Amino acid sequence: MRYGEKVAVDGLSLSVGRGTITAVLGPNGAGKTTTLETAEGYRRPHAGSVRVLGLDPIADRHALLPRIGVMLQGGGAWSGVRADEMLRHVARLHAHPLDLGALTERLGLGECGRTPYRRLSGGQQQRLGLAMAIVGRPEIAFVDEPTAGMDPAARRTTWELLGELRDAGVTVVLTTHYMDEAERLADRIHIIDHGRLIASGTPLELTRGGDSATIRLVVTKPFPPDAPGSLRHALGDRVDVTLLDELSIVVTGPADASSLAVVSRWCEDNGVLPESLTLGQRTLEDVFLELTGRQLAS
Amino acid sequence: MSALDLTPRPGAAPFPRMVVAQAAMEARLMLRNGEQLLLAVVIPVIVLIGGVKGAEHVDLGLSHRPVDVFTPGVLALAVMSTAFTSLAIATGFERRYGVIKRLGSSPLPRSGLLAGKVGGLLAVEVLQVAVISMVGLLLGWDPANGFVGCLLAVVLGTAAFAALGLFVAGVLRAEATLAAANLIYLLLLAGGAVVLPSSSYGAFGRFTEWLPSGALGGAMRHSCLDGGIAWRDLAVLLVWGAAGTFLTARTFRWE
Numbered sequence: 001m002r003y004g005e006k007v008a009v010d011g012l013s014l015s016v017g018r019g020t021i022t023a024v025l026g027p028n029g030a031g032k033t034t035t036l037e038t039a040e041g042y043r044r045p046h047a048g049s050v051r052v053l054g055l056d057p058i059a060d061r062h063a064l065l066p067r068i069g070v071m072l073q074g075g076g077a078w079s080g081v082r083a084d085e086m087l088r089h090v091a092r093l094h095a096h097p098l099d100l101g102a103l104t105e106r107l108g109l110g111e112c113g114r115t116p117y118r119r120l121s122g123g124q125q126q127r128l129g130l131a132m133a134i135v136g137r138p139e140i141a142f143v144d145e146p147t148a149g150m151d152p153a154a155r156r157t158t159w160e161l162l163g164e165l166r167d168a169g170v171t172v173v174l175t176t177h178y179m180d181e182a183e184r185l186a187d188r189i190h191i192i193d194h195g196r197l198i199a200s201g202t203p204l205e206l207t208r209g210g211d212s213a214t215i216r217l218v219v220t221k222p223f224p225p226d227a228p229g230s231l232r233h234a235l236g237d238r239v240d241v242t243l244l245d246e247l248s249i250v251v252t253g254p255a256d257a258s259s260l261a262v263v264s265r266w267c268e269d270n271g272v273l274p275e276s277l278t279l280g281q282r283t284l285e286d287v288f289l290e291l292t293g294r295q296l297a298s
Numbered sequence: 299m300s301a302l303d304l305t306p307r308p309g310a311a312p313f314p315r316m317v318v319a320q321a322a323m324e325a326r327l328m329l330r331n332g333e334q335l336l337l338a339v340v341i342p343v344i345v346l347i348g349g350v351k352g353a354e355h356v357d358l359g360l361s362h363r364p365v366d367v368f369t370p371g372v373l374a375l376a377v378m379s380t381a382f383t384s385l386a387i388a389t390g391f392e393r394r395y396g397v398i399k400r401l402g403s404s405p406l407p408r409s410g411l412l413a414g415k416v417g418g419l420l421a422v423e424v425l426q427v428a429v430i431s432m433v434g435l436l437l438g439w440d441p442a443n444g445f446v447g448c449l450l451a452v453v454l455g456t457a458a459f460a461a462l463g464l465f466v467a468g469v470l471r472a473e474a475t476l477a478a479a480n481l482i483y484l485l486l487l488a489g490g491a492v493v494l495p496s497s498s499y500g501a502f503g504r505f506t507e508w509l510p511s512g513a514l515g516g517a518m519r520h521s522c523l524d525g526g527i528a529w530r531d532l533a534v535l536l537v538w539g540a541a542g543t544f545l546t547a548r549t550f551r552w553e
Binding site: 040041042062065066067068070072074075076077078079080081085089090092093094095096098099102103106132134136137138139164165168169170 | 301302303304305306307308309310311312315316319320323326327330331391392395396397399400402403404405406407
């Protein structure tokens with residue numbers, strides 16, 4: 001998939017199981033939306049093939065569209081339309097829509113039903129977008145960054161609803177750059193970066209790294225030069241040490257409680273004052289860091 | 299909390315139901331918007347009353363009573379404002395706000411979206427014709443029996459201006475569409491022989507006859523003043539409609 005000369009998504013091969021939640025995880029600009037929009041039939045791949053429910057998203061558009069629900073990353077409603085009116089309109093385009101009262105209540109859209117779209121908050125617009133995606137009772141729901149801009153309560157409601165959709169037999173494909181969202185919701189995660197698939201698996205498969213653990217060290221003053229190298233040496237050269245920014249370092253590999261003592265001693269020897277020093281299991285963030293040498297969240 | 303049954307049960311609504319829903323939505327949004335309502339009803343009514351009253355004091359050299367000349371002209375103006383200006387502006391902003399993209403992933407096919415737009419336009423035009431005709435009749439309008447000719451003129455005029463409006467909305471950004479659609483409307487109102495007949499424009503009138511505005515105004519006046527059907531004007535509208543459709547089909551992008 002290309003935009004002019006720029007290759008947005010390249011050699012990406014992934015499949016999604018029915019009745020599961022699949023997360024496409026990656027930083028901004030990784031090609032998540034392009035991937036999704038290719039499956040939704042908005043974009044024609046320059047090479048390769050896409051099949052959704054066994055159908056070609058472009059050639060079999062009319063057969064496919066009633067069966068999928070799409071939540072765009074933003075917009076998608078007239079500025080002057082009222083929230084309930086917009087949802088009712090989308091419902092009318094379907095043969096067996098969800099009960100609108102129950103749906104708006106579930107998503108907390110009841111009190112803003114009469115509000116014009118342009119005056120809804122970002123989170124309300126997101127929830128309305130999700131409602132529009134599922135009101136037609138689709139077999140597959142494609143949701144692009146469903147919780148971007150939502151407050152924590154709305155995020156939880158959205159996560160619960162996506163889980164219920166899966167339990168009801170709906171296939172959910174979501175993009176996100178929140179690793180906690182992917183880790184918590186998804187049955188399967190595909191991590192993409194620069195339009196390429198760099199890892200796939202269940203959350204457990206991706207974060208399980210044998211005896212691998214992660215130590216995070218945050219300090220009050222910038223590290224001395226070659227801090228990563230000297231810390232790695234102190235830990236016995238069996239670990240990866242990555243400087244995230246001038247105030248934080250991540251150690252990954254076979255680390256345990258005694259490694260914490262080594263790090264702490266290294267701080268003392270090098271005149272570095274730790275602000276926090278933690279030991280934890282690998283997270284998707286660490287997986288991404290290991291694979292790309294960069295942080296997922298900006 | 300009532301139960302929410304999320305089990306998949308997909309399906310498109312029957313095509314006619316989708317088109318009616320889309321048309322009702324388009325018409326509702328058009329009438330809710332203050333500027334659009336101003337353009338659709340208020341300005342035409344002001345032009346009608348102002349024109350008729352003004353002609354009592356200024357001799358415009360009209361062949362018929364002013365109210366009989368102005369009312370069909372203002373009806374033509376109303377069609378132009380809705381089918382061209384309102385449609386172009388609404389479509390421009392629909393592209394901007396991703397509405398067309400959103401509907402593109404709904405079961406409503408593009409033919410249904412277009413049919414819905416046309417239905418919405420016609421609904422608004424019925425309202426406009428009712429209001430303007432009422433005001434005209436109150437001012438003493440006495441139309442000839444030219445119903446078929448008027449109907450043909452409204453339909454072909456709507457088709458021509460809608461095709462041109464979609465062309466503008468499809469190639470320009472939303473703000474540029476807003477400006478261009480209003481500017482063209484004002485230019486045609488002033489110099490397009492829509493409200494006043496081409497004969498009032500002197501030598502320039504030979505040119506305005508070939509404009510979609512002049513043809514629509516001419517066809518409406520012909521049928522309302524003398525009865526019958528203005529074939530030449532209708533042919534001009536048909537050509538503009540074909541040209542607009544060709545250009546729109548070549549250039550329009552849904553996003």
